[in-house]
Amino acid sequence: MTKKTPTTLQAPVESLTNAQAKAELSWLATQLRAANKSYHGADAPDISDADYDHLKQRNKSIETAFPTLKRDDSPSEQIGAAPADGFGKIKHVVRMLSLGNAFSDDDVFDFDTRVRKYLGRENEIGLAYTAEPKIDGLSLSLRYENGHLFQAATRGDGEVGENVTANARTISDIPHQISGAPDVLEVRGEVYMSHEDFAELNARQSDAGAKTFANPRNAAAGSLRQLDASITRARPLRFFAYAWGDLSAPLAQTQSDAIARLQSFGFSTNPLTQICSDPAAMIAHYQKIEQQRATLGYDIDGVVYKVNDLGLQHRLGFRSTTPRWAIAHKFPAELAWTRLERIDIQVGRTGALxxxxxxxxxxxxxxxxxxxxxxxxxxxxxxxxxxQPIREGRDIRPGDWVQIYRAGDVIPKIKDVDLSRRAKDAPAFVFPDHCPECGSAAIREEGDAVRRCTGGMICPAQAIEKLRHFVSRGAFDIEGMGAKQVEQFYADGWVETPADIFTLRARFGDGLQQLKNRDGWGETSANKLFDAIDSKRQIALSRLIYSLGIRHVGDSSAGLLANHYGRWDAFETAMTQAQIGEGDAWDTLTSIDGIGAVMATSLITAMQQEAERASIDALVAQLEVQDAVAASSDSPVAGKIVVFTGTLEKMTRAEAKARAEALGAKVSGSVSAKTDILVAGPGAGSKAKKAADLGVQTMDEDDWLTLIGDA
Known part of the structure; x- marks a missing residue:
């Protein structure tokens, strides 16, 4: 949504005022016009199908409730987008319309009710419909005259399309000549790309350094709408015929017979098309097609129902942009069923399986x-x-049919599993108790949902992930040394620990002969990399701590640690001396505001683990670690440990903490014997009592502001 998104967008339509409805219709017209241009004109949609459908439904609902506010440029009166510049224009003799949508079983029953009511056949039995997969591709109209392919046009805005005749002639599914057809025959259908061909095309595009496509629909549309037909010829496009436009003579008396006749002319038609006797049968076929969706080898986004009798279709006629005799039953946009081929175990930098x-x-x-x-x-x-059981306790096994969901940019997840399609002899998945990368024991600590490899740096998966983290933007950020180079150097045995990065020049010499011989590298680029590495030998303490990739320690907590300890040697000594759960070093560490027991345990464990500590010491020996920026020595609170409690009335807690740290104070979240000052506002409780028991200096907010000179 844009910054000018109406605040009423989620409000019930019936609650809108005339002014609100008018403003929202204006906004919706702008959004849908842009979406149509991106989807139909540029083959690069910038919103999801679900969002588009939601906006269309919202627009329709408001227009229904406020009919006098319907705009002259209403999106409900528009189809597709205007033809793009660069193509010739073809005016359709018979308009190419879009379809109304059904999103639920109730919508399908309502469609049947509307059809029967319009025809005056509410109480009759046996009104037949065809049900066919809705191909997710690009609509195309093919005009044949006297059996010869005369011209081909995209849908465009429904009235005028783009002349893509030369491109259509390159598609193998489209015959150039047909026999036995009416003198004038306009065949309509969908240009699409199979999953296999789409994957191969994207691989070729990637190898050539060219643009890759997000999905087969975009690939098919972009391939058909090329000004250079030779590009289209090189793309693996297919075509399904499912309708017709201008005719000099009828094809048949029913939809199903007309489709069969198109097939007899040499067109590919969808074998899953079926005649259904009522809405229940239509929905059953929809569910059957949905179950087969992942194995079809091409994309579909729903099922289209059409009244089978062409005479009844003629009586039903059209609305402004959609036929009354057809509807598209859409699949949920963010859900799909597919087969789980296998379960792989990946090992992360913290050892998590x-x-x-x-x-x-x-x-x-x-x-x-x-x-x-x-x-x-x-x-x-x-x-x-x-x-507690999830999915009613249904486990997940390789070979299962699973339901996938994805919303926005969220990582796809498995929502459910269909036990009725599981093989009877399918074994349960046994989660490994040893690391698949290094064979070390993989343990699951009490209270932890994750099993972790104990191999540390001897585990190649952990080593690579730690190295990738080490060179990431928030850590050392070495120019020319990214994740790809780290993986390459690790595979070659040149870099196994972070310290190895800083000894490359010494070990291999200026120019690095082995590197010079690799594609894309020469003496200049090799020395440029060495210089970039050397430029990072000076590193801020906070960046160094973050770069170590210690579990639970992010960039913000690394900053807290750096500000508290100030120098690497102080931090290193404290972590070496600390005992988990007890002692002064532990109390000091956990008293830092934002550092809890879990993070403290992780820090101490990493710094006291022999192999990891040896790797850290070797790294630090190559560096000049810069102390955290200290406040001026004349600050009255420099070096003091301060705790804030209760309600602060003249500033927020975050402001008070930032101001104290800027003056060199160390802000803690808990009171201990090492606390120097407790600033207590109204509502101070146990911390004030503990400070009094320990003899810690306590002051109110006004006294604190006077002390730091902000009164």
Missing amino acids: SPVARLTPVTVGGVVVSNATLHNEDYIAGRDGDG
Whole structure:
């Protein structure tokens, strides 16, 4: 949504005033016009199908409730987008319309009721419909005259389309000549791309350094709408015929017979098209198609129902942009069923064993999904972190049919599993208790949902992930040394620990002969990398702490630690001497505001683990670690440990903390014997009592402001 999104957008339509409804219709017209241009004109949609459908429904609801406010440029009167510049224009003899949408079973029954009521056949039995997959591609109209392909046009805005005749002739599914057809025959259908061809095309595009496509629909549309037909010829496009436009003679008396006749002319028609006797049968076929969706090999986004009798279609006629005799029953935009091919275990930089679902590719929310997170072993087993059942206790096994969901940019997840389609002999998935990368024991600590490898730096997966983190933007951020280079150097045995990065020049010499011989590298680029590495030998204490990749320690907490300890040697000594859960060093560490027991335990464990500590010491020996910026020595609170409690009335707690730290104070979240000052506002409780018991200096907010000179 834009910054000018109406505040009424989520309000019930019936609650809107005339002014609010008018403003919202104006906004919706702008948004939908831009969406149509992106989707139909540029083949690059910038909102999801679900969001688009929501906006269309909202516009329709407001227009229904406020008919006098309907705009002359109403989106409900528009189809597609105007033809793009660069193509010739073709005016359709018979308009190419869009379809109304059904999003639920009730919508399908309502559609049938409307059809029967319009025809005066409410009480009759046996009104037949066809049901066919709704191909997610680009609409195309093919005009044949005397059996020869005369011209081809995109839908455009429904009235005028783009002349893509030369491009259409390159598609193998489109015959150039047909026999036995009416003198004038306009065949309509969908240009699409199969999943296999889409993957191969994207691989070729990537290898050539060219643009890759988000999904098969975009790839098909972009390929057909090329000014250079040779590009279209090189793209693997397909075509399904499902309708017709201008005719010099009728094809048949029913929709199903007309489709069969198109097939007899040599066109590909969808084999899943079926005649249904009532809404229940239509919905049953919809569910059957949805179950097969992942194995079709091409994208569909719903099922289209059409009245089978063409005479009844003629009687029903059209609304302004949609036929009364057809409707598209859409699949949920963010949901899809597919097969779980296998479960892989990935090892992260903290040793976490993360299960990943490898899926038969399926398009969900406009994106081709082939992987999904499985969270942890409990999730696979069908239980939550408290041992309670999820998915009614259904576990997940390789070979299962699973429902995938994806909303926005969220990582795809598995929502459910269909036990009725599970093989009877399918074994339960056994989560590994040893690391698949290094063979070390993988343990799960009490209270932790994740199992972790104990191999540390001997585990190649952890080593690579730690190195990738080490060179990331928030850490050392070495120009020319990104994740790709780290993986390459690790595979070659040149860099196994962070310290190895800083000894590259000494070990291999200026120019690094082995590196010079690699594609894309020469003596200049190699020396440029060495210089970039050397420029990072001076590093801020906070960046160094963050770069170590210690579990639970992010960039903000690294800053807290750096500000508190000030110097690397002070931090290193404190972590070496600390004992988990007890002692002065532990109390000091956990008294830092923002550092809890979990993070403190992780810090101490990492700094006292022999192999990891040796790696850290070797790194620090190559560096000049800059002390945290200290306040001027004349600050009255420099170096003092301050605790704020109660309600501050003249500034927020965040402001008070920032001001104290700027003056060199160390702000803690708890009172201890090391606390120098407690600033107590109204409502101070246990901290004030503890400070009094320990003899800690206590003052109110006004006294504190006087002390620091802000009164």
